[in-house]
Amino acid sequence: MSGTSVDGLDLCYSAFTKTEHNVWNFEILKTETYAYPEEWEDKLLNSINATATELMELNSDYGFYLGEQVQKFIRENSIQQVDVVASQGHTVFHQPQKRFTTQIGDGRAIKIVTDIPVVYDFRSQDVLLGGNGAPLVPIGDQLLFPEYDACLNMGGFSNISLSFKGKRIAFDICPVNIVQNHYAEKLNKKFDSNGDLARSGNVNVEILETLNNLEFYKITGPKSLGREWVVKEVFPLLDQMKTEDALATVAEHSAEKIAEVFRFYHLKNVLVTGGGAYNTHLISKIREKTETNVIIPDPVLVDFKEALIFAFMGVLRIKNEINVLSSATGSSTDHCTGILL
Known part of the structure; x- marks a missing residue:
């Protein structure tokens, strides 16, 4: 991979x-x-x-x-x-x-x-x-991890798969590491360890609202994201502000969009894997916004x-x-x- x-x-x-x-x-x-x-x-x-x-x-x-x-x-x-x-x-x-x-x-x-x-x-x-x-992993989620209501992967993008009305559905939710790493590198970091850089910034409420209302989020059904979308739709918005504030704003955006999905499908427990699972700032924000039990497994499975x-x-x-x-x-x-x- x-x-x-x-x-x-x-x-x-x-x-x-x-x-x-x-x-x-x-x-x-x-x-x-x-x-x-x-x-x-x-x-x-x-x-x-x-x-x-x-x-x-x-x-x-x-x-x-x-x-x-x-x-x-x-x-x-x-x-x-x-x-x-x-x-x-x-x-x-x-x-x-x-x-x-x-x-x-x-x-x-x-x-x-x-x-x-x-x-x-x-x-x-x-x-x-x-x-x-995309996403392709739902077949594995269904056959290898049936004990969870849903499986969330937080890599470059966050994507989720879950059983809904007798079928396994899945879709990309929002960008995560593809954006966070981009701005962390502007501060000479490979990535935002534990979300500390985002934690030190301030959320721009106006830009957050614009991000939350991008056209992609109005599409229902199977949908996926690519780097081209981020370059066109996300970077121009975040480039307007201080790097730490950009990181804070996109973390808030990712947490809101992920929690929104958890609430909509009334998910009781979700297995969370991918590099974003180590971002304690992002995970805590997701937990603040939902009652879903966010389960982070052994690091080998996370990675x-x-x-x-x-x-x-x-x-x-x-x-x-x-x-x-x-x-x-x-x-x-x-x-x-x-x-x-």
């Missing part, structure tokens, strides 16, 4: 078993996050501005880079058996309304380096079927749940079982996705 916030490459080695009653169980065996070298961080962050030729070259180069990191992970952890490598790639463009999404990291290069079966390009088929291509589920999606793909839910993405049908090599 490589998130939109470009905070590192997550590798998760997992085992999955299915009981005679068709219940899936999982075990996380080994995990590692490899920080990107500055060169790769710059390439990924600037990929949105690449020419077509540069993007094709980056797709190939990044595929070989991913393959090398998988080999390194296998070697360092003395892993003996790998049935499949599932790669989400790195999202550059995501415009499902125009029927396209682009994740770089050519799976063929991963296969060439590792000589292990690879599943990649999990999103394109869903977009072609009229879906958002690697999304990678775990993409591994699970890879397993479902090699078994030719459904791994994307149309009720979550808005596609025309449930389907089994991913290019298998």
Whole structure:
């Protein structure tokens, strides 16, 4: 996994078993996050501005880079058996309304380096079927974490999945780390540790109201966000103020939007994972605004749940079982996705 916030490459080695009653169980065996070298961080962050030729070259180069990191992970952890490598790639463009999404990291290069079966390009088929291509993790939330009313991931964006009227629904809620990291870096920090920078700032009520009323929040049903939306709609508003105040304002915005969803669906308990789960300032604000029990699990699950589920999606793909839910993405049908090599 490589998130939109470009905070590192997550590798998760997992085992999955299915009981005679068709219940899936999982075990996380080994995990590692490899920080990107500055060169790769710059390439990924600037990929949105690449020419077509540069993007094709980056797709190939990044595929070989991913393959090398998988080999390194296998070697360092003395892993003996790998049935499949599932790669989400790195999202550059995501415009499902125009029927396209682009994740770089050519799976063929991963296969060439590792000589292990690879599943990649999990999103394109869903977009072609009229879906958002996101969020994809609800299939894992439904089958691996059925004891929670909902699962909230707080990475570059916050997204949630929950059971509603007999179906698993899911959608992106709002930006989180993609905005917070951007402004933290202006203060020479990689991220806003514990939300301390946001805590020191002042909320701009007028801009907060503008953020809360952006057109995206009026859309119902499956919906997803991309970096392009943040650059167009969010940064111009927050750039008007002092950096600490921008962080304070977007934290308030994220907390309000997340709590709004908790209240609307009357959620009793929510499993919260992703880097935003460590932002104590943001978590406390969410708890202030809702009666929902916000559950933050073991750090390994916080950091690697999304990678775990993409591994699970890879397993479902090699078994030719459904791994994307149309009720979550808005596609025309449930389907089994991913290019298998």
